[in-house]
Amino acid sequence: MQLKATTIDIGTSRPIVLLNVDDADELGAHPLDRVRIDHAQETTTGIVKRTERLVEQGTIGLTEPLHRIRGTVTVTVAGRPHSVEYVRKKLDDIELAANELETIVHDIHEKRLSDIELGAFVSAVYANGLSIEETENLTQSMSNVGETLRWEPPVVPDKHSIGGVAGNCVTPIIVAIIAEAGLTIPKTSSRAVTSPAGTADVMEVFCEVEFTTDEIKSIVTETNGCLVWGGGVALSPVDDEIIRAENPLSIDPAGLLIASVLSKKRSVGSTHVVIDIPYGEGAKVQSLVGARELADNIKRVGSHLDMDVTCAITHGSDPIGRGIGPVLEARDVLAVLEGNGPESLRLKSIRLAEMLLDHCGVDASPTDILDSGGALNRFRRILVAQNGDPEISADDLVPGDESMTRRSDRDGIVTGVDNRQLCELARRAGAPLDSRAGLVVHQSAGDRVVEGDSLYTLYAEQPAKLVEAESLGERLEPVRVRGKADALVERR
Template sequence: MQLETATIDIGTSRPLVLLHAADADELGAHPLDRVRIEWAEGTTTGIVKRTDELVEHGTVGLTEPLHHVRGPVAVTLAGSPSSVGAIRKKLDDAELERTELERIVQDIHENRLSDVELSAYVSAVYANGLSLEETTHLTTAMSEIGQQLTWETPVVADKHSIGGVAGNCVTPIMVAIVAAAGVTMPKTSSRAVTSPAGTADVMEVFCDVEHSIDEIESIVAETNACLVWGGGVDLSPVDDEIIRAENPLSIDPEGQLVASVLSKKRSAGSTHVVIDVPYGEGAKVESLAAARGLADDFKRVADHLGIDVCCAITHGADPIGRGVGPVLEARDVLAVLEGLEEAPESLRLKSIRLSELLLDHCGVDADVLDLLESGRALERFREIVAAQGGTPDVSYADLEPAAESTAVRADRSGIVTRVDNRALCDLARRAGAPLDGRAGLVVHPSAGDEIDVGDPLCTIHAQTTAKLEEAASLADRLEPIRVRSKTDALVERR
């Protein structure tokens, strides 16, 4: 079928082909079918979307990934990518071969899979898991697509947390400390997947996090470090597409998690990595045994890739820090670096301990406490912010959360027996984080604290009244901070 092209912008990154219903009927094309498009300069494929209004009869509408296609084109039906069969195989809980995983990765990279097929892949991995061999093949395939960073120094430090702990904004503090100690740490981070703020979301409060390879190299040459969004430099780009599919489902399956983290580390040129694996009730990993198993998987796959990984299995049942959400977590970061009374002690201690572990892993003897308390880490952080186009002298007081707020208060006196990470993350997301950077919440008590009736448990911040009311309603149903009488608390501990 011969058709004229028209560019269409409907806010999608998928290569959609919009066909008028009459043209689709003549071609025999149904929604989500694939079509082959031939034009003067080449051939490509797209995914069908039928419409009666967006394009005229005789015209094919092409979304942004296909905007390079111009002029008259020949449109014919095309078969499904071979990786669809592999995805179906994984849905049946069969183990995939290396070549099958490579085809899936390649088809994701080349936008050959529809959103439904990509979601099916993510769901299959979530439901049936990946073997260690599958994870290794997947990580290798993902890391070999996209750009690669290389560094002259033999030791390139890195750190990653698997997430699941509210307010765990340790990374910016660690990068400042490690860089101040003289170790190269070009940190590429993700945006939030299931949390209210990823490291990139928090750093975006201070400065630009999207930089080219040349800009990153310049920033690192100037400051010994950077804190940028990995998706902005095409490092393991397939990972970003998979995360896009995971987001609506709020899932992060373990095998895919290992492949996601280590493919990014390999692409970033990291040689020595500390991976934070928090465990506990409400965290992504709830038992110590599961945390140790995941840590072993990280080490085994990393060994195959030639990356020296050390895993820190940490307490993850309670929040780290007080703020949950980009601006509120950014305030906690500055409070620790500036040595303020408002600094959450749990965040300060974890930042110190993980920095000591990473520096020791890199073979560097440094006084982490002195780097933090002397202000050298703060100075280095401000240098990084300036190099990334931010305002270096921003202070704790400058970072204001959303004005719409309400306090969730205790309805009884007693002892805080649990601070639920998962519920707090759900609340912050319902309030608008991370898309609304100033939305989120502040946690007031810690587990074990004594509480009186009416004491604030957490304060929710939102950009709009509607979102604030939604979050407050959810708080009533979830009981994010559990208070029990002293007698009941003793029984619960037993």
């Protein structure tokens, strides 16, 4: 069928083509079918969306990825990519071969899968899991797609946390320590997937985080380190597409988590990596056994990629730091670098930095680097290189104007702090999109409180979001307080 090409914008990055229903019926094209488009010396494929009004009969509407196409084109129905069949196999809990996973990765990269098909792949992995061989092959394929960075030093350290712990923003502190110790640490981080703030969201409070690969190299050459958003460059770009599919359901299955983390590390040129695996109530990993199993799998996949990976299994039942949300976590980070701040955030940063330095064979004291002000100075140098304000202080980081404080209704003991519920409250208040939204938790497990003591304070930029978060807080119990007798019964 001959159709006239016209450009159209429906807010998608996928190669969608809009066909008038009469043309679609004549072609025999159903929603989400593929059509082959022949024009000039090029052939490409689009995913069908039928419409009665957006395009007239005799025309084909092309979204942004296909805007280069002009004039009259020949349109025929095409078969579905082989990767769709492989996704269906995974839905049936059939293990996929290396070439099948490579095909899925390639088609995701080329945007040949519809959002529904990509969501089906993520759901299949969530429901049925990946074997260790599948995880190795998926990670290898993902790291082979897109750009890669290479560095002169033979040892390039990196650190990552699998997340799930509120306020766990140790990365900026660790990068400042490691860079001040003389090592090259090009840190790419993600935005929030299931949390109220990813490291990139927190760093964006201080400075720019989106840079080209050449700009990243320049920043690292100047300062020994960087703290940038990994999605701003084409480092394992398939990972970004998978994360986009995970976001609506707030899921992060283990196999995809490993592939996500290690494909990014390999692409950025990391050689020695420490992975933080928090476990406990409300964390992504609930048990010590589960944490050890995940650590073993991460190290095995890392070895498959010729990376030296070690894991820190940490207690993740309580928040790290007090602030939850971009500005509130940024305030904690800067306070620790300035010699104050939450002790839990300071101690975890030091411990992981010690592990990373030891892993790289470097004899240096993170405590000395932090206490001397060296880490703070290095952090400010990185801010300058990333177009931030080096004079920013904790007092400049002001949370949202709308706030409310939840107080204890009894005397007693804090028997638990639920990370997951705290994160839900912070997100309901508007974090991370509203950078000044979130909450500050005032108590830790084991603390004694009296009636009227503050448990947590919610902050929002918009009154309606504060009301919504407050309403959710009334139904949840993110900070559990029990009387003495109740606490004894619960501990038994």
